[in-house]
Amino acid sequence: MRPDHRSCSSPGDHPPVRGNLPAELNRFVGRDEELAGLRRLLGDSRLVTVTGAGGVGKTRFAAHGATALQNRYVDGVRLAELSTLRDPELVPHTLVEALGITDQTSRPSRDVLSDHLAGRQLLLVLDGFEQLVDDCAELVRDLLRQAPRLTVLAVSRRPLRLDGETVFPLAPLSDSDAVRLFSDRAASALPDFRLTDTNRAQVLEVCRRLDGIPLALELAAGRLPALGLDQLLHRLGDRFRLLTGGTRGALARHQTLRTAIGWSHELCTPQERLLWARLSVFAGHFDLEAVEYICTGPDLPADDVLDVVGELLAQSVISREETAVGVRYRMLDTVRAYGADWLEALGDAERMRKRHRDWYMGLATWCELDWFSPRQPEVAACAESALPDLRAALELCLDSPEEAHLGQYLAGTLWFYWVGCGRLAEGRHWLARALALEGEHVESRLKALWVLGYVAILQGDSAAAAGALHECAEEAALTDNPVAAAYALHRRGCLALLSDDMPRAEELLGAALASYRDIGELNSNVLMGQVELAMALVFQNRLDAAVALCEEVHEICEERGELWTRAYALYVLAYAAWTGGEHSRARELLSECITIDHRFNDLVGLVLAIELLALVTASEGDPAEAAVLQGAAAPLWDAVGMPLFGSGYFSAPRALCEQQAGEVLGAERYAACVREGRGLCLEAAVKRALSAPERPRPQLGRQRSVRPSALETREPAGSPTGKGGEAAG
Numbered sequence: 001m002r003p004d005h006r007s008c009s010s011p012g013d014h015p016p017v018r019g020n021l022p023a024e025l026n027r028f029v030g031r032d033e034e035l036a037g038l039r040r041l042l043g044d045s046r047l048v049t050v051t052g053a054g055g056v057g058k059t060r061f062a063a064h065g066a067t068a069l070q071n072r073y074v075d076g077v078r079l080a081e082l083s084t085l086r087d088p089e090l091v092p093h094t095l096v097e098a099l100g101i102t103d104q105t106s107r108p109s110r111d112v113l114s115d116h117l118a119g120r121q122l123l124l125v126l127d128g129f130e131q132l133v134d135d136c137a138e139l140v141r142d143l144l145r146q147a148p149r150l151t152v153l154a155v156s157r158r159p160l161r162l163d164g165e166t167v168f169p170l171a172p173l174s175d176s177d178a179v180r181l182f183s184d185r186a187a188s189a190l191p192d193f194r195l196t197d198t199n200r201a202q203v204l205e206v207c208r209r210l211d212g213i214p215l216a217l218e219l220a221a222g223r224l225p226a227l228g229l230d231q232l233l234h235r236l237g238d239r240f241r242l243l244t245g246g247t248r249g250a251l252a253r254h255q256t257l258r259t260a261i262g263w264s265h266e267l268c269t270p271q272e273r274l275l276w277a278r279l280s281v282f283a284g285h286f287d288l289e290a291v292e293y294i295c296t297g298p299d300l301p302a303d304d305v306l307d308v309v310g311e312l313l314a315q316s317v318i319s320r321e322e323t324a325v326g327v328r329y330r331m332l333d334t335v336r337a338y339g340a341d342w343l344e345a346l347g348d349a350e351r352m353r354k355r356h357r358d359w360y361m362g363l364a365t366w367c368e369l370d371w372f373s374p375r376q377p378e379v380a381a382c383a384e385s386a387l388p389d390l391r392a393a394l395e396l397c398l399d400s401p402e403e404a405h406l407g408q409y410l411a412g413t414l415w416f417y418w419v420g421c422g423r424l425a426e427g428r429h430w431l432a433r434a435l436a437l438e439g440e441h442v443e444s445r446l447k448a449l450w451v452l453g454y455v456a457i458l459q460g461d462s463a464a465a466a467g468a469l470h471e472c473a474e475e476a477a478l479t480d481n482p483v484a485a486a487y488a489l490h491r492r493g494c495l496a497l498l499s500d501d502m503p504r505a506e507e508l509l510g511a512a513l514a515s516y517r518d519i520g521e522l523n524s525n526v527l528m529g530q531v532e533l534a535m536a537l538v539f540q541n542r543l544d545a546a547v548a549l550c551e552e553v554h555e556i557c558e559e560r561g562e563l564w565t566r567a568y569a570l571y572v573l574a575y576a577a578w579t580g581g582e583h584s585r586a587r588e589l590l591s592e593c594i595t596i597d598h599r600f601n602d603l604v605g606l607v608l609a610i611e612l613l614a615l616v617t618a619s620e621g622d623p624a625e626a627a628v629l630q631g632a633a634a635p636l637w638d639a640v641g642m643p644l645f646g647s648g649y650f651s652a653p654r655a656l657c658e659q660q661a662g663e664v665l666g667a668e669r670y671a672a673c674v675r676e677g678r679g680l681c682l683e684a685a686v687k688r689a690l691s692a693p694e695r696p697r698p699q700l701g702r703q704r705s706v707r708p709s710a711l712e713t714r715e716p717a718g719s720p721t722g723k724g725g726e727a728a729g
Contacts, residue, residue: 019077020098021067021125028064029184030177031057038065038168042072042123042151045166046144049154052170053316053332054261055215059127061170062155066125073151075122083128088135095124095139110139117147127155130267130315137162157264158314169319172212172332179203181214185221193224202229209236211332261338264315274300275308276317277346280339281356284388285321285328290363294355324381353396360386360393361406364413371416372523374561380600383417390414394430404437405444412447416524418455420564422601427455435468446472446484453491457498458604465495486515490529500647502536509533527553527565534572539649543576550576567596567605571612578616586616591690598686607636608650610689615657623661624673630657631677632685 038061041048052058066077080098085091092109101116117124124143129136137160140152144164154160159167173181182203183195195203206229210216223232265273278295279286291309296302309329312318318329331339343349363386367379383390390410397407411430418427431452439445449472456465469488476484493508509532516526530553537546550569557566574589590613597605610633618626633654662670680688 019066019070019079020100021063021070021077021079024064024067026188027184028060029181030173031061034061034170035065035068038062039069041166041168042069042153045164046150047140047152047154047160047162047165048168049156049159049165050168050170051156051159051316053172053213053319053335054157054264055213055334056170056172056316057214058155058157058170060214062125062127062153066123066153069123073121073123075120077123077125079125079127081127082132082136085129085132088132091129091132091135091139099124110142113139113143114146117143117150119149120147121149123151123153125153125155129154130157130264133158133160136160157267157316161314169316171319173207173214173217174212175204175207178207178210178212178217182207182217182221185218186224189222190224199229202233205233206236209233209333211334213332213334216334261335264317264335265338265342267315268317269311271300271304271308272311272315272317273342274346275305276312276335276339277343278339278348278352279312279318279331280336280343281349281352281392282331282336282389283392285323285330285385286389287326287328290359291329293359294352323385325378325385328385353392356389357393357396357406360389361410361413364390364410368413368416371420371564372560372562376561376563377599379416380421383414383421394434398433398437401437404434405439405441407434407437408439408448409441409444410434412444412451415447415451415454418451419458420524420600420602422603424455424459428452428459431455442475442479443481443484446476446479446481447487449475450484450487450491453488454494457491457495460498462495462499465491469495482515482519483521486512486519486521487525489515490525493529494532497532497536498647498650500649502539502649505536506533506540509536524562524565527556527562528568531565531568531572534569538572538575543579546572547576563596564600564602567593567600567602567609570596571605571609574609574612574616578612578619583616583620587613587620590616594686594689603636603639606686607633610636610685611654611657613689615653615660618657618660623664624669626657626661627665627670627673628677628680629685629689630654630661631674632680632688634674634678636682636685 038048038050042065050058050062063079066079070077078099080095082091082094085094092113095113096109096116099113099116101112126136126140133156136154140154140160141162144150144152144162159165172178179195179200183193186193206220207217210220220232220236227235265276268276275291275295278300279291281294282290288306288309292302292305296305300308309318313320313329317335318331321328321330340349343352363382367383370376370379373379394407394410397403397410407430411427411434414427414430417423418431431448435445435448435452449468453465453469453472456462456468469492472484473488473492476482476488489508490512493505493512496502496505496508509529513526513529513533516522516529530549534546534549534553537543537549550572553569554566554573557563557569570589570593574586574593577583577586577589590609593609594606594613597603597609610629614626614629614633617629658670661673665673677685677688
C-alpha cells in the first residue's frame with residue numbers, strides 16, 4: 001500500500017496554522033461600518049461574497065476584515081489568490097497550496113481538499129476568480145456541503161450565485177474616508193504634505209472626481225511628488241493616462257487604473273462590452289426603458305437588454321439604486337469614462353448622443369404634459385433624477401447651431417422645473433444660451449422667450465423680463481401665434497403685479513385669461529394667472545372677488561390633482577382669512593401651503609407663506625415666535641433674488657409684523673429673535689413653521705387685523721437686478 005504523505009490529513013495531526021494572510025504594509029483607512037457589517041454577515045452566513053467595481057478596494061477590505069476575525073476560527077484564515085489562473089483545472093491545486101497541504105499522491109485535488117476541510121473550522125478567502133466563476137462556484141458548493149464548519153469569504157466583481165450566498169456590495173469610499181485615505185497616502189509619497197483648510201477643498205474635489213475609488217486615490221496621491229494639487233486636478237480629464245505606476249509587487253490588475261477597469265472589460269461578452277460602451281452616454285441615473293430605447297439595435301436587440309443589464313450588474317459595472325422614481329441604475333464616472341473611450345473607438349459616439357438627446361427631449365415633453373395632473377410630485381422627482389442627462393441633452397443641442405431650435409424647445413419645455421422646482425438660476429442660464437442662437441422654428445423660440453421672461457420676473461430682474469416678453473409679443477403678432485401671445489400677455493401682467501401697478505396687472509391678467517379661454521388653454525400656468533389676478537384684487541381691497549377666484553382655482557386643483565398652483569391659491573385665501581380676523585383658519589391654510597411649497601422646493605412660495613405666517617403669529621399674540629419666523633424667512637430671500645421683488649404690497653406683511661412684534665418685544669429682544677430664526681436651516685425653518693401651533697402663547701387679548709397695503713410714502717419698486725437664485729414661484 002502506498003504511504004500517505006499528507007501532513008494535514010486530519011484536524012488532530014498538527015497544531016493548526018493560523019493563516020497565510022499577508023501583513024499590511026500601510027494603514028487601512030476608514031470603512032468602519034462596512035467592516036462591522038462584514039463581521040455580522042460572516043457570523044450568520046457560511047458564504048459571503050464581497051462584490052464591487054474594479055479598484056474599489058475589495059481585496060484589501062476582505063483581507064483586513066478577515067485578519068481581525070482569525071481568532072473566531074479554530075483553524076485560522078487562509079487566502080487563495082486566483083486572479084492569475086485561466087485553466088479551471090488549476091483551481092483546486094491552488095487551493096491545496098493555499099491551505100498548506102502537502103500531498104504527493106495520485107488522488108484528485110478535490111478529494112484532498114474535501115478530506116482536509118471536513119473537520120476543520122476555517123475561513124477560506126477566495127480572491128479574483130471572475131474569469132473562472134462557474135468552475136469556482138461548483139467547487140465552493142461541494143466544499144461547503146462536505147465541510148460543515150467551513151466558511152468562505154469570496155472576493156469578486158460578480159457573485160457566485162449559489163444557494164445560501166450573501167452578497168456584500170462594496171461601495172466607493174465616503175467623502176470623509178476618501179479624504180483621509182488620499183491624505184494618508186499623499187503624506188507617504190510627499191512627507192511634507194498636510195491636509196489643511198487651504199487645500200481641503202482641492203483634496204475633496206480630487207476624491208469626488210475619482211468617485212472615491214481607493215485604487216484611483218492611491219495612484220493619484222503617488223503623483224504628488226511631481227504635481228501640485230491644482231495640476232493633478234487639471235490632468236484628471238485623462239485619468240487613465242495619469243493614474244499609472246502602482247507599487248512594485250502589486251497584482252497586475254492593481255498597477256494602473258486602466259488595467260483595474262480593463263480587467264472587468266475583458267471578462268465581459270461582446271454584447272456586454274457593447275452595452276457598457278453605449279451606457280456611457282448617460283450622465284446620471286438611468287432606467288431600463290431609457291436603455292432599451294437608446295442602446296438597442298441589430299447587434300443588441302431590445303429583448304436581450306434585460307439579461308445584459310443583469311450581467312453588468314452582476315459584474316459591478318453598473319449598480320442598482322432605489323430612488324424616489326423607482327429602480328434606477330448608475331455607473332461610476334471612472335467606469336463611464338472607460339466605456340466612453342470604447343464608444344469613441346467604435347465610431348458610434350455621435351449617434352448614441354443624439355439618441356440620448358431624443359429620449360430626454362421626449363421625457364421632458366411627457367413631464368410637461370403630466371405636470372397638470374395628480375402625478376405632479378412624481379414629475380418633479382423624475383425631472384430632478386434626470387437633471388444630469390437633461391443637461392447633457394441641452395449641451396448637445398446648443399453645441400450645434402443647426403440644432404439651436406431643439407435647445408430652445410427643451411429649455412422652454414422645462415419651465416415647470418425651472419419655476420416649479422426651485423431651479424430659477426439654472427433655467428435662466430439655459431434659456432439665455434438657447435436664445436443667443438438663431439433658431440429656425442419660431443414656436444420654440446417664442447416659448448423660450450416667455451419662459452425666460454417668467455424666470456426673470458421671479459428673480460426680480462424686471463428689465464430682462466420686459467425685454468424678453470416684448471420680443472415674444474411682437475414676434476407672436478407677426479407670426480399669428482395666439483398661444484405665445486397669450487403667455488406673453490400673462491407674464492406682462494405678472495410683471496405689473498410685482499411692480500405694484502395693480503390696475504395694470506388686473507387689466508393684463510384679465511385679458512390673458514380671456515385669451516386662454518378663447519384658445520382652449522387650461523393648465524397650471526392658466527390657473528396661476530387666475531391666482532395672480534386674485535392677488536391684484538386683494539391688494540386693491542376687493543377681497544370677495546379674490547376669494548371667489550381662488551376658491552375656483554382650489555376646486556379645479558382638487559379635481560385635477562394639481563398641487564403647485566393650489567399652494568398659491570391657499571396663500572391668497574390665507575391672506576383673506578387673516579384680514580377677516582380668522583387667524584386659526586389662516587394658519588391652517590398656510591400650513592398646507594408651506595408643506596406643498598417645501599415638497600416642490602418652491603422657495604418663492606415658501607418664503608411668502610412663512611412671512612405671512614409670521615404676521616398671523618404676531619396677530620395671535622406671540623410676537624417672539626413671529627420674529628423668529630421673520631428671521632427664518634430672510635435667508636430664503638437671499639437665495640431667491642431681490643427680497644419681495646422690491647414690491648411695497650408684498651413687503652407690507654413683513655413691515656406690519658415687524659411693527660407689531662417690535663412694539664411688544666422691544667428692539668433688543670426683537671433683534672435676538674430674528675437672529676435665532678436666521679440661524680435655522682431650511683428644514684428646521686419649515687419644521688418650526690409647521691409646529692408653531694403647539695407652542696404655548698401668552699394671552700394678550702384679541703388682536704385686531706390691520707390690512708397691509710402699499711404705504712402712501714412708499715418709493716417706487718427697487719431697481720431691476722440680475723441676481724438669481726435656486727427658487728420658484
